Amino acid sequence: MPFKIAIASGKGGTGKTTFAVNLFRYLSQSMPGKVQLVDCDVEEPNDHIFFPEAQFEKLEKVYRLVPEIDQSKCTYCRKCVEYCEFNAIVVIPTVRFAEVNSSLCHSCGACIVACEDDAINEKPEEIGTIRRGFLPSGGRISGGTLKIGSSMQTMMIRELKKAVSGEAPITIFDAPPGTSCPVVAAIADADLIILVSEPTPFGMYDLKLSIDLLRELRKPFGVLINKSGLGTDELHNYLLNQGIELIGSIPFSRAYAGMYASGNLFNDIPEEVAFAFSEILHKLHDRILQHEGDHHSER
Amino acid sequence: MIEYYSMKEITILSGKGGTGKTSVTAAFASIAEHAIFCDGDVDAPDLHLILAPEIKETHPFPGGRKASINPELCTDCGLCRDYCRFDAIHQDISGRYYIHPVQCEGCRLCERICPVGAISSEQSMNNFWFVSDTRFGKLVHANMQAGEENSGKLVTTVRNHARELAKAEGYRFIITDGPPGIGCPAIASITGSKAVLMIVEPTRSGMHDAIRLAELVKGFNIPIFSIINKYDVNEEVAAEIESWLHSDNIILLGKIPFNEVVVKAMIEKKSVIEFDPDSELSYILRSSWTKLVSELENGQ
Amino acid sequence: MPRRKRLRKIVAPPGFKGYRPFGNTSRNSGFIELLYEEYEAIKLADYDLLNHQEAADLMGVSRPTFARIYESARRKIARAFVETKEIRTFYGNAWMNENWYRxxxxxxxxxxxxxxxxxxxxxxKSVHVELIA
Amino acid sequence: MKTAITSTGNHLDSEFDLRFGRAGWFCILDEDTGKTSFIRNEQINASHGAGTRTVEKMMELGVGKVISGDFGPKAKELLEKFNIQMIILEDEQLTIKEIIKKIQN
Structure with a gap:
């Protein structure tokens, strides 16, 4: 039974990536060959920076389908215009003009259903690339890069997830920040979501937004407090009052922040950070094993 | 392009989240004269936590359409699921079909192909935008339901209103706290701006994202300025960023050291300049603002 | 009536309105008019280093016409240098991909x-218009 | 030839509207007869593509010139393609009447 963990946060810069790559490294060492990390932040993919030793395969292009109107068949009936909810089609019968504006098109396929003259065909258009790789120590790492200026984040994430599904029994998704559609796409099928937060007013406000979203989606989640000690206890108390699981706390360490900055996250970790990490990683490791165990006993 | 000769809109962006955009915006808000503020991060707005707005006007913002299936009419034929390209239509355990509102893109195709007319859609009305008073001046901001699409248009709405207010009341500056990333909301916050201020942190990922952001902004032909935040967290990377900025002709307004005073100010709901006006940080922020203003006035 | 000149396609107008000599004592020695298409011809031939045929194709004129425009541009610039005249750019007979006027x-x-x-x-209905694209 | 002027209201004393796709109204002026009429913009609340839809409307009305404050990139491209002249005015204090006067003088 595959297990999927998504690492998310409402606010950016809380330490999502730091945690995701640490979790990945830990699990891929304790369960070699069974773990993959998927960087779902397709606007700003960063996870690969921390694994310079990773070997990447050739980039795969991701396409979406954009309709094209065959003017020789078009009768300028404007039915596609009527069907298109995104105002992406311009048809001007008087001058016999019909065109699709691909920047507004959502690739929903409604115009094709609308067209009775078989005048609309779909053509692939590149929206980004997927990069897959593996670490010499085992473990697969992949991610997507959206073309700059494209607004197809959600589709890019869905395509990325489709492309890598089933590559490993345990998957870690590093979600983009925020609470909008792309985040939903990244966490939609996760078995556990870890919200990374920081104990500052901004961190807490954004965490509440994420919690609202996850409750609406009825997803199991827990909260990881990063940079603890930097702000106040308010966040702890809030989680306690709300009955939300605290996955763990990682103390703020200026030295560790400096290490992240240079792209080094794994060597010479300050002791207090290393200790907090190992406790949390152990806990999650046990939980994954338990999940597998549960499944076996069901059989 | 419309030009309001006296008014300048500055959008503060970062690419990567958590680099200190909102803290810088708040600091500028506390010293800028004749300015109006705008929170362009409608997804996870934070500026109001510092500015403590008193809401004066509330406006609904019609969101995207969301389809739903009327279970009484539905015959469970499953046609809608075959047509839906957004994987938004699912079956529950008893085999009945339902549409997940968060995954629904609002294209209405299911509604049109349903043979028994069981699907209908409605515009979501849970998003609002506000005009508020703060101790520094007016703030235009918004609140978007989680999982909503189309935040780009809400950003545009908020900015347009700020611009109208600025024009009507003769403000000199609009300071916009932009959304993270380089996607649709970020583009919506750049379009029509007079300048972009990029807050970069000296990390590998921060630099990577800043380069992508700069590439995006260049397409708009808008001048880019930058501030390196927490530069002393890694001076090696900071130096690398500095030389990239230099080679890309991006003006560096200031380098801000790491200081816990930023978090302390945040907890007190104050901008850094209000919280500790004599600190080194406040000095750097003030001089960055002055430099930015003079660059903009002379650049015309 | 003289034959109307065919418009010459240029990619972008020059990024300046003119050049003025400095260091000369005689002021007000006048100016020469450099047409946009002449600027474009210099740019294509001497900056982008295209041959005349390629440049002519880009501007949508025949090779001999291109040669004439190019020659005229060079002579004007040479005259401006030697006679210390200002160079001012004028619209001439060009058209642009995106053409906005003020x-x-x-x-x-x-x-x-x-x-x-x-x-x-x-x-x-004023005739005093300038290209701003 | 017909000219469209973006307007905030439906009479000659209304102020000029700087927006094209999201203008409140269009004043259609027939330059030959001097007659005007006002048409409400149905695209004002469209969430996407208001500009291109408005170009369609202009074509339908047989407009040859559009006066507005700005044109989006897509609208610009289409107007250019159909040889409709675009005119940008930056003074939103002008009334429709004043703009028409400028044209007719």
């Missing part, structure tokens, strides 16, 4: 669709 009298900005021959302001 009326110097009423400051309206406007386009001139290809089917409209005249270059006058559509609002106040």
């Amino acid at each position: 009326c110097l009298d009423c400051s309206a900005k406007f386009t001139i669709p290809l089917n409209l021959p005249e270059k006058t302001c559509p609002l106040c």
Whole structure:
């Protein structure tokens, strides 16, 4: 039974990536060959920076389908215009003009259903690339890069997830920040979501937004407090009052922040950070094993 | 392009989240004269936590359409699921079909192909935008339901209103706290701006994202300025960023050291300049603002 | 009536309105008019280093016409240098991919669709218009 | 030839509207007869593509000139393609009447 963990946060810069790559490294060492990390932040993919030793395969292009109107068949009936909810089609019968504006098109396929003259065909258009790789120590790492200026984040994430599904029994998704559609796409099928937060007013406000979203989606989640000690206890108390699981706390360490900055996250970790990490990683490791165990006993 | 000769809109962006955009915006808000503020991060707005707005006007913002299936009419034929390209239509355990509102893109195709007319859609009305008073001046901001699409248009709405207010009341500056990333909301916050201020942190990922952001902004032909935040967290990377900025002709307004005073100010709901006006940080922020203003006035 | 000149396609107008000599004592020695298409010809031949045929194709004129425009541009610039004259750029007979004009009298900005021959302001009918694209 | 002027209201004393696709109204002026009429913009609340839809409307009305404050990139491209002249005015204090006067003088 595959297990999927998504690492998310409402606010950016809380330490999502730091945690995701640490979790990945830990699990891929304790369960070699069974773990993959998927960087779902397709606007700003960063996870690969921390694994310079990773070997990447050739980039795969991701396409979406954009309709094209065959003017020789078009009768300028404007039915596609009527069907298109995104105002992406311009048809001007008087001058016999019909065109699709691909920047507004959502690739929903409604115009094709609308067209009775078989005048609309779909053509692939590149929206980004997927990069897959593996670490010499085992473990697969992949991610997507959206073309700059494209607004197809959600589709890019869905395509990325489709492309890598089933590559490993345990998957870690590093979600983009925020609470909008792309985040939903990244966490939609996760078995556990870890919200990374920081104990500052901004961190807490954004965490509440994420919690609202996850409750609406009825997803199991827990909260990881990063940079603890930097702000106040308010966040702890809030989680306690709300009955939300605290996955763990990682103390703020200026030295560790400096290490992240240079792209080094794994060597010479300050002791207090290393200790907090190992406790949390152990806990999650046990939980994954338990999940597998549960499944076996069901059989 | 419309030009309001006296008014300048500055959008503060970062690419990567958590680099200190909102803290810088708040600091500028506390010293800028004749300015109006705008929170362009409608997804996870934070500026109001510092500015403590008193809401004066509330406006609904019609969101995207969301389809739903009327279970009484539905015959469970499953046609809608075959047509839906957004994987938004699912079956529950008893085999009945339902549409997940968060995954629904609002294209209405299911509604049109349903043979028994069981699907209908409605515009979501849970998003609002506000005009508020703060101790520094007016703030235009918004609140978007989680999982909503189309935040780009809400950003545009908020900015347009700020611009109208600025024009009507003769403000000199609009300071916009932009959304993270380089996607649709970020583009919506750049379009029509007079300048972009990029807050970069000296990390590998921060630099990577800043380069992508700069590439995006260049397409708009808008001048880019930058501030390196927490530069002393890694001076090696900071130096690398500095030389990239230099080679890309991006003006560096200031380098801000790491200081816990930023978090302390945040907890007190104050901008850094209000919280500790004599600190080194406040000095750097003030001089960055002055430099930015003079660059903009002379650049015309 | 002289034959109307065919418009020459140029990619972008020059990024300046003119050049002025400095260090010379005799002021007001006048100016020469460098047409946009002449600027474009210099740019294509001496900056982009295209041969005359390639440049002519880009501007949508024949090779001999290109050669004439190019020669005229060089002579004008040489004259400006030697006689210490200002160089001022003028619109001439060019058309651009994106052509926006500004009326110097009423400051309206406007386009001139290809089917409209005249270059006058559509609002106040002024003939004082400049290209701003 | 017909000219469209973006307007905030439906009479000659209304102020000029700087927006094109999201203008409140269009004043259609027949330059030959001097007659005007006002048409409400149905695209004002469209969430996407208001500009291109408005170009369609202009074509339908047989407009040859559009006066507005700005044109989006897509609208610009289409207007250019169909040889409709675009005119940008930056003074939103003007009334429709004043703009018409400028044209007719």
